[in-house]
Amino acid sequence: MTITIISYAILSLGLYFWIWGTLPILNKEHSIFYKLHTLTVADSVGSLLIVVALFLRAPQYWPLLLVTAISLSLWNTIFSYILGNISDRPS
Amino acid sequence: MANFTRLILVLLFRITCWCLVTSSVETTNLLIGLIVCLLIPFGDFRRLKMHALIPEILLILRLPYDMIKECFELMLISDPIDKFTEERVNIRATSGSKFAEFFDLFRITFTPMSLVTRRENSDVWRVHLVASASEMEAKVKSKESEK
Numbered sequence: 708m709t710i711t712i713i714s715y716a717i718l719s720l721g722l723y724f725w726i727w728g729t730l731p732i733l734n735k736e737h738s739i740f741y742k743l744h745t746l747t748v749a750d751s752v753g754s755l756l757i758v759v760a761l762f763l764r765a766p767q768y769w770p771l772l773l774v775t776a777i778s779l780s781l782w783n784t785i786f787s788y789i790l791g792n793i794s795d796r797p798s
Numbered sequence: 799m800a801n802f803t804r805l806i807l808v809l810l811f812r813i814t815c816w817c818l819v820t821s822s823v824e825t826t827n828l829l830i831g832l833i834v835c836l837l838i839p840f841g842d843f844r845r846l847k848m849h850a851l852i853p854e855i856l857l858i859l860r861l862p863y864d865m866i867k868e869c870f871e872l873m874l875i876s877d878p879i880d881k882f883t884e885e886r887v888n889i890r891a892t893s894g895s896k897f898a899e900f901f902d903l904f905r906i907t908f909t910p911m912s913l914v915t916r917r918e919n920s921d922v923w924r925v926h927l928v929a930s931a932s933e934m935e936a937k938v939k940s941k942e943s944e945k
Contacts (some may be wrong), residue, residue, distance in 0.1 A: 724869060740913065740926045741878050747910040748869050755865075770821040784907045788914055791907075791926060795915035 714763035721756030725749045739794045743787050750783040804846045809835055847895040854890060854901035861908055868911040877931040884918060885925045892921060 728749025731737050737745075758776045762769060809832075816831035817823050891902040906925060907914045913926045 727873065737878070738880050740880050740915075741928060743913055744872060744910050744926075744928050747908075747913070748872060751908060752865050752869050752910065768821075770818045774818050780908065781904075784904050788903065788907050791913045791915040795924065795926070 710763050714760040717756050717763070718760035721753045721760060724753030724756065728753060740791065743791055743794075747783065747787055751780060754779050754783075801844050804843050804848070805840070807848070808840060808843050808846070812838065847893060847898065850890040850893050850895040850898040851901075854888070854898045854905075857905060858901065861905065864909050868909045872910045872928060875928055875930045878928045879931045879934065881927045881929040881934075882915075883925050883927055885912075885914075885923045887917075887921050887923055 726749075728745045728747070731745045732742055755776055758772050758779070762772045765772075812835035813828070813831050816834060817828070820827055820831070885906065888898070888902040891899040903914050903923070906912050906923065911927060914923045915926050916924050918924050
């Protein structure tokens, strides 16, 4: 019961980070760099929290969830760096 | 002996990845994994610098705390502006270890408040940060009043 409540709390926080991090993409006033920062909140932190919540609910799938967490972290970080690098090229 | 240790570590890393991806530690699966790991080219594992790599990997353990903390810091900024700074490349990353360099970049970019955009030179990363416009203005004003 306690684990279920904790997993729901973490899942909700992850979903909140997802929504908060994704919405600024629609705002034209923000720079691409700020959008990349907020996307880190959504893609990296939000997704990882959701994976942690799933681990609490189904611990038997820990190897797959661990691979997912590592892949998400690496993919999101490298993609942020690539987009940041492209946006910051001296003209 | 040192090269043999490096080779064993590379093999262990590959077998761990194999077991994680296949979600199995059965003997047959381990044997297939071992064959696959031995078939993949080893590259230049002799240049693997463990003394540079291990501290970098240990520093990654601190990331979950920084990640959550910086998320809330970013959320509290209501008037964001772009700010570029220069950050020194970690001394271990400058010792010639490509993996240590990668982990240094990974540590900075993974957290929401900082983002490496490029490498200025061999010693410096160009890092993008998010600052609050009102706070920056207040700082400039206080500096001007000091003068």
